[in-house]
Amino acid sequence: MIDQKHxxxxxxxxxxxxxxxxxxxACLKEENVDMMAECIRLDRECAEICSYLQAAITRNSPFIxxxxxxxxxxxxxxxxxCNKHHHNHCQSCADACFQCxxxxxxxx
Amino acid sequence: MIDQKHxxxxxxxxxxxxxxxxxxxACLKEENVDMMAECIRLDRECAEICSYLQAAITRNSPFIxxxxxxxxxxxxxxxxxCNKHHHNHCQSCADACFQCxxxxxxxx
Amino acid sequence: MIDQKHxxxxxxxxxxxxxxxxxxxACLKEENVDMMAECIRLDRECAEICSYLQAAITRNSPFIxxxxxxxxxxxxxxxxxCNKHHHNHCQSCADACFQCxxxxxxxx
Amino acid sequence: MIDQKHxxxxxxxxxxxxxxxxxxxACLKEENVDMMAECIRLDRECAEICSYLQAAITRNSPFIxxxxxxxxxxxxxxxxxCNKHHHNHCQSCADACFQCxxxxxxxx
Numbered sequence: 328m329i330d331q332k333h334x335x336x337x338x339x340x341x342x343x344x345x346x347x348x349x350x351x352x353a354c355l356k357e358e359n360v361d362m363m364a365e366c367i368r369l370d371r372e373c374a375e376i377c378s379y380l381q382a383a384i385t386r387n388s389p390f391i392x393x394x395x396x397x398x399x400x401x402x403x404x405x406x407x408x409c410n411k412h413h414h415n416h417c418q419s420c421a422d423a424c425f426q427c428x429x430x431x432x433x434x435x
Numbered sequence: 436m437i438d439q440k441h442x443x444x445x446x447x448x449x450x451x452x453x454x455x456x457x458x459x460x461a462c463l464k465e466e467n468v469d470m471m472a473e474c475i476r477l478d479r480e481c482a483e484i485c486s487y488l489q490a491a492i493t494r495n496s497p498f499i500x501x502x503x504x505x506x507x508x509x510x511x512x513x514x515x516x517c518n519k520h521h522h523n524h525c526q527s528c529a530d531a532c533f534q535c536x537x538x539x540x541x542x543x
Numbered sequence: 544m545i546d547q548k549h550x551x552x553x554x555x556x557x558x559x560x561x562x563x564x565x566x567x568x569a570c571l572k573e574e575n576v577d578m579m580a581e582c583i584r585l586d587r588e589c590a591e592i593c594s595y596l597q598a599a600i601t602r603n604s605p606f607i608x609x610x611x612x613x614x615x616x617x618x619x620x621x622x623x624x625c626n627k628h629h630h631n632h633c634q635s636c637a638d639a640c641f642q643c644x645x646x647x648x649x650x651x
Numbered sequence: 652m653i654d655q656k657h658x659x660x661x662x663x664x665x666x667x668x669x670x671x672x673x674x675x676x677a678c679l680k681e682e683n684v685d686m687m688a689e690c691i692r693l694d695r696e697c698a699e700i701c702s703y704l705q706a707a708i709t710r711n712s713p714f715i716x717x718x719x720x721x722x723x724x725x726x727x728x729x730x731x732x733c734n735k736h737h738h739n740h741c742q743s744c745a746d747a748c749f750q751c752x753x754x755x756x757x758x759x
Binding site for chain 1: 652653665668669672673675676698699702705706709710711
């Protein structure tokens, strides 16, 4: 039903959504939440578009390429913000975001 | 296309989603973000279900009542958390949440 | 909380989502559903992105312009398909899609 | 980050969403689309709630149980409709829906 290229993207989108939402919750428990505000906002943005694109791929949307382009940009931006912070959840999230952005770009 | 009862709910869901997302962003800019962590989490939860239920109503979902029951509970919980904080955005959000919970219950 | 330009877009997105979902359901009740298959698929696509963009605007997403660009393309494509069919729900949906695409382009 | 019980549900939700969206598209290509109208509508409903619940689980929503209860009901209803049709995509979707409903009930 779903070809190899899109299955690879589905896998990365799921991991990225999971890491972003984990980072979102973990940031809210950090001592200096003030420092994490932008990370929290972008984690949410990134998780939302990853969820949306997963659904779009499974319904064989005619607009996967265009959506993947926006998703790549959001993942990249979120990854760069997460990468500024030393917390494990931020670093792990940044990795997932950069990987997902890369796989999105392969689809575009 | 949409009857009066559902139109009223659509209006409240839109207001509640808007207030929750405004409160989410405003909480992230407060001085003591630490105090606002639960409010931020619940604002997101509440905005998500309000968005989902709006879409479900416009597609005439056969499951509006069941979704409205869950939405009522989430709005009520979010409203109670927001109500603990004196910020204008929290108080205004709490009002919208309680109103929306009430209108959800009329549909159930 | 939401400026005039974004409020105008919110209004058009809500109308477009509502018309697309109404057209989706009405197409499924037409005698020759076979003829309406592409319209049904695109109505769903269009309703989904309109719902997503509404939520993104209310949370003041930093990616509204990029999402509006994709939304404009999806609305335009859906409007062109609906416009091929003489049913009132298709014609009314096409109008809403073209209007929404236009307002999305003003934001981009 | 995600315990075994929720991971199992995530897996079933993903399969169910995928099967429902595949069935949605395949139904629209069948000769007698008229017969498939309710299946198409319910496939969409079911895919939407499965997508929503996946996101809710990954963000550790406090409302997973309530959402899983609604999801179980939607999966069950969709499975029963799909089960009426002999097409492979409908039968395969029915299986996924019943499995997903069962796992949702284990969470409730």
